[in-house]
Amino acid sequence: MRSSSTTDVCMIVEGCYPYVAGGVSSWINWLISGLPDLTFSVVAVLASSQNGTPKYKLPPNVKHYQELALFDIHDPEPVPDYGTSSTQGISRELRAFLKNGSKARLYDLDRLVNSTTRPWSINQLTHSDLTWNVICQMYEEILPETSFHHFFWAWYTLFGGLFAVLKAPIPQARAYHTISTGYAGLFAARAALSTQAPAIITEHGIYTNERRIEILLADWIEDSINKGFSLDDPRLDLRDLWISAFEAFARCCYNSCSDITTLYKDNQLMQLSQGACQSKMQVIPNGINLDKFKSAQAQHDNHKPTVALIGRVVAIKDVKSFIHAVGLLKNELPDVNALILGPTDEEPTYFEECHKLAVQLGLEETITFTGPVNIAEYLPSIDLVALTSLSEAQPLVLLEAGAAGIPCVATDVGSCREVLEGRADDPHPLGSGGIITELVSPSATAQAMAKLLRDDELRQQYGVQLRQRIERDYNEHQALKSYKGLYERNFERQRPKAKHLFA
Template identity: 45%
Template sequence: MSIPAFSKPTGQPADVCLIVEGCYPHISGGVSTWLDWLMRACPTSNFAVRSIVTPGEARSAKYAFPDNLVDFSEIVLAGPESRGRRGIGTPAMAAHELAALAVAFLESGRLGALARLEQAVNDPNAGISLRDLVSGPYAWRLCLAAYQALMPHAPFKDFFWAWHALMGGLFSTMKAELPPARTYHAISTGYAGLLAARAALHGAGQVALTEHGIYTNERRIEILMADWIVDTVDKGLAMADRRRDLRDLWITAFESYARACYEACDHVTTLFAGNQPMQRLQGARESQLSIIANGIDLDRFGAVPTCPPGNPPTVSLIGRVVPIKDIKTFVSAAGIIRDRVPNARVIVAGSMDEDPDYAAECLALVEELGLSQTVEFAGKVDTATLLATTDVVVLTSLSEAQPLTILEAGAAGRPCVTTDVGACRDIIEGEAGREGGFIAELLAADQIAEHVVRLLLDEQLRTKLGENLRSRVWRDYASETSAEKYRALYASPDGTLQRAV
């Protein structure tokens, strides 16, 4: 397999520019796998990809580029340590004036406010470079002015680092170049959505957004749980205290980024109806909204054979070894499964290099529970091959949208036990009396284990639920059905290639 470098400029024009954040091509699974499928499912369209990454992030490509990916490059979010060329001379716009524009956008999320900020940042007569915006005297004055406007009650050093992290991302997207394309397609809000909104400001083509999970919800959870964000305001029981805390600043920023993206988009798609109430709440218009479910290769997974005679009872979790997948709960469930089904095999199949510390903790838990003869960490494997010797598929994630592994398992006739996240209940339960497995609460190792043991010990039930799930997946989640909808979305309104931003 040919693994690409992190730049592929071919000079060929793109029909579609995909804008992604923190995934393709250096994170395997999930959205990255979906992106790889999307490009291959639309072979008559040429694609460009702009992949937004954080500075200092160790990256290695996990996917070979399809032939119709004609332009790939990374956008590295800038920070206070960023290097680069400064503007010529002193920026013409006073720092406090630019700070006022940035604050107005952060507090409103309106596309017009973003337009005014973007125009100021990229005004050729203003002479403001990205380095000016994130480091040096001008950036210092910018930060001081924003501090006075947003959080004068907070310790300045804490505000400084939060401001630079947020503005490094914002200004990086304002300064990044976009290739010419008919359609600009962001795969989340956040910084990817900001870049798509900027394309809309320049009338550079139609703009689409596809959300698997709701980005602002995921960031909100991370921010509320983060121990690196200092609590700067003690509001006690004073509900009327409107002082902004650092967590409030982070959440407000990402909500504003989302509102601007929704306002800019011509199309807003998601995988299942459960995401749409939040999209509406954040400003998406009814006329924009549509659902395009995930699709899988039914023929490939439908060809997976039943488990061979003599195969030990086998339970597999297919997913990256990262906290959001809650592998520790699966390992804990494995201990209960082993006690009830002593010859059971429990497999974790997924990359272990994204969060090495968490992976080490999971391995240590296996040793602590005495499960080294039961639990196997197989790394990234071919899913169809693994399913051929798997009786039950488990998903213990804390957050998901519409997981491909559950659809793939269903297409192969394997019943599933999943947590109640994203579209999992819709996929598993379907119509009354046609369940394809069981749903468990989050963090409930005992429930996971109980459902798995029941399936392992009852072959008739296992076969029935597996066939129920197979029927539903084959009816509702065909790859070609999904691909047709994206090909229709990409059909250019006027058939002409628009200019670059």
């Protein structure tokens, strides 16, 4: 662990950097490396302590690094005899926080569990008679009609993680910058309330929306209450508890931050719906190193037509739809070559399913899974980049392909349409840089790829137009200048004294 005194910025990340490769992690590494005059600390919020090898080497201006494991198993400890008021107090504060996500309630919870006169350890808060009593009391008060067994594990996950955030040490920094709401957002909110330094959030995808989709689709959450077709049934079920908790986390984070940034305008609608204040909001698009990818521009020679999916082989990228699309495309262009460029170790079972699917479709000689590679080295031999993701924010792969003059076919998620076609309010439109398709539609993806691969003139035109848009709207100098200004503005901002925090 690197350690130092006060840094300029404390970056708080959840479930990604430095252990997981991907767009968000690459962005974090890019931002820190791109501002060498600033010092950073990094707090990595993880499900459990990691023993693996990080995917990223920390830049030299990272002076402090710590991990916050949310769900490590702790040995039980005896609980101090603070009386029954302890159970009632913690239960009351948790219910109040769950109800409205108020930063005042988070502040009260922080003072309660970190009291100088009645301190609690993380073990006592999560593995003790106190834990059991709080769970039983909250069960009776908010979800008595559900399965206690399932409520127990939901409570342990949601509030055990919250307690881990409340008990974690806070690095000293001039500003705290979180990359999501959730537990990272709670840590940023707590840090701002505790140190009176400003907090900032930059959202790529909207964390609360992503969790809501997962929760609604989860088959491990039991539905205990049959509400039929009623729209006004006041009873809460376990899915309601999960969603309410993450919505409360988001409101608390947004209300504690002085600036709320995201990568594209449409994200702001979801942020507003979760309690973000419009006057704090700003769009800062991703930026990339244009020179790096200009030298990797596509070679228009006589090589086999080549399409590539660039990204991790994980379910959210819907790689199976790409494989099916390649199978359909091969019927029309028998000599097509397909590359899947990216790590295969994050979801091993899904990778095996994708590999078997390629074999079943007779595509062993057509599709190549490369694993992690230097993308810039492959771009000159690629005619077309495809993206079949189910969810994205502002995919770096589209920006990188565009900088190399390679047109793209992408599903209509995140800002893909904005990147490929331009903003609807663009006063100087540049024309299309690719084709947008519907989700989970191998046939639509195959048709779009075939259209561009058959028409060299159209493909090259789209590549030129996309490169012009990337050069104008998504260069790293603009993005780094925006973040440098954001930080400097917050360094100058004075936090109110504690008695005025919740006015």
